[in-house]
Amino acid sequence: MQFNLAGTTAKIIKLGTGADTMINVTGNTSVGTVGVVFHRIGYSPFDLFTYRVVSATYDPTTKTAINLICDNGRGGTVACFAPGSSSLQAPLVYVGHSIPTTTGSWINTVRFSNFRLYAMIDFQRGFKKTDTNYEQVCQVFAGCLENIHPEQYDPVQVAHAQNGGGQLQDFYIRSANFAKLREVALTFDAPPRTVRYLGANALAITVSARNLHTWTHYTGLDPENSVNTEGGMSRNFGTDQTEYPQLASILIGVRLGY
DSSP states (O other), X not given: OEEEEEEOOOOOOOOSSSSOOEEEOSSOSSTTSSOOEEEETTSOTTEEEEOOEEEEEEXXXXXXXXXXXXXXXXXXXXXXBOTTXXXXXXXXXXXXXXXXXXXXXXXXXXEETTEEEEEEEEEEESOEEEEHHHHHHHHTTOOSHHHHSGGXXXXXXXXXXXXXXXXXXXXXXXXXXXXXXXXXXXXXXOOHHHHHHTTOSEEEEEEEEEEEEEEEOOOSSOTXXXXXXXXXXXXXXXXXXXXXXXXXXXXXEEEEEO
């Protein structure tokens, strides 16, 4: 039996050569746009920052969430939008890491007679991810239940769903902690008498299955997903959108040794 555990910690001391304190990593042109992944002095690389709505009021006449109040980043609150406009005046506040701070695995191999049974569970913790598929359904296509029956939901949740500009994303940033039954494999090691008929020194036949189950509270398709950008290289670790989950697979292998 093997147990592996690793932890990661990082802190940005300086950015560039000027007085920059915050850089949007996701390719948007300025701080304060939709992207939530940033480099910021005093925090870890690729941390998540967004506008955090702490309260709102539901207006049954217009069926909209109004009077949005946001976290001001200093222990108090501020109106999310400037009076009479759709411009956000609240600051971006830290909401978590996009890169896991703890990773590990638990590996077991059991032998009985000519058979070996191998099993591996791995896990990642200490990070969050934006369930952008859910966010797009609500904010872009107005197709989630918060849009259809807003009177049945928390006004803060409704405020996010009705934010067509996609600036409010805190509700869709979820814990991505997970553990996966990554692989189970059964191997048969043929006895020497059988191997000699083949003129070999060893024969092993393995049947293995991978990505069999995921334990997580994450609401998206897969907590390991990241949006694919720039020819397959993603800078946006904190966003899950339009990606297939890790597929379950079954493999059969035959190994001959001479």
